Amino acid sequence: MALKEHLREARNRLFKSAIAVLAATVLGFFVYEPVLRALAAPIIAINEQEGRTASLNFDSAASPFDLLIQVSVFLGLVLSSPVWLYQLWAFITPGLKTKERRIALAFIAVAFPLFLAGIWLAWLILPNAVRVLTEFTPEDFSNYISVSVYFAFVLRLMLAFGIAFLLPVVLVGLNMVGVVSGKQILKAWRITVFLVCLFAAMAAPGGDALSMFYLAVPLLLLFFVAIGLCLLNDKRRARRTAAREAAVDATADTATPLDAL
Structure with missing residues (x-):
């Protein structure tokens, strides 16, 4: 394949991936609130079940909008991952031999479920991790946690588990x-x-x-x-x-x- 055709192929694959991410991000915008409540559930449970004061707070006027964009884009990347992974695979495949193609496909088939398994495990331990960490709060003190800091913590936890797997x-x-x-x-x-x-x-x-x-x-x-x-x-x-x-x-x-x- 000539360089010009190679660049044209890369542009087309990138364009399709961008469209998929954009469409999934729009979908993420509509499911933003349920996802937000699900991720905040460990903090809410501290108040309801243990009687300790803990709440998530926005620290600036623009923080709610910033968080909406961040969560929507993150959901867009996750939801559209089958599309852009396929586009990446379709772009790389022509340059691989048959044996190399089988090996690469096997690695993708194993790596993606393992990455999801790591994220799932992080989701399972999230409530306990939040509960244990907030138990270090001294008496007569309260946890007023920045929303951006909390969700950075959640994202870091999930990515660490996913990559480690x-x-x-x-x-x-x-x-x-x-x-x-x-x-x-x-x-x-x-x-x-x-x-x-x-x-x-x-x-x-x-x-x-x-x-x-x-x-x-x-x-x-x-x-x-x-x-x-x-x-x-x-x-x-x-x-x-x-x-x-x-x-x-x-x-x-x-x-x-x-x-x-």
Whole structure:
């Protein structure tokens, strides 16, 4: 494909992705209030169930509009993700070989559900994380939380969990391209466990033990599953290499007929 055609293809794919994001953002505008109430539910529950004072507050006249735009755009990106991911895939595919295409498709098929699983887990622990963090408020004090700060906290929590769930996929990918072997990863399991726990401590907003636990345990499970897949891939690669070498040796040992010379 010529450079001009390549740029035209990129422009068309980008335009379709932008239209999808824009349409989904408009939809996000209409579901903004239910989503806002769902995300604010942990704060509301503190008042209703525990009798402690906690509320979300806008700190400027423009804050409500700013939050509306931010949440709508975020929802637009999430809701339109199948469209723009497909456009990205369709743009990359022509430059890949058949085997590379299958591998890339397999990674996308695994990575997207894992990312969603990480976000879902973050959603599950959000109420407990908010409750634990607000329990540090001294008596006779109240939590008047900025809405923008609170939703930045929620977004950071969900993105941290989602991205963390992709790390084992990256590990398997590095193994498949030959950068690292399964045995090398297995030898470093103690360091990896420490790094996972350290990452969980840093990624969990507020550093509460509950968020760290819920993030570290699934990551460690995924890590050891990734080790198993890497070891299996190493065995398959070793068998293919042995078979190829045996075929070369057999060809070299075969006598060439005199009439073929």
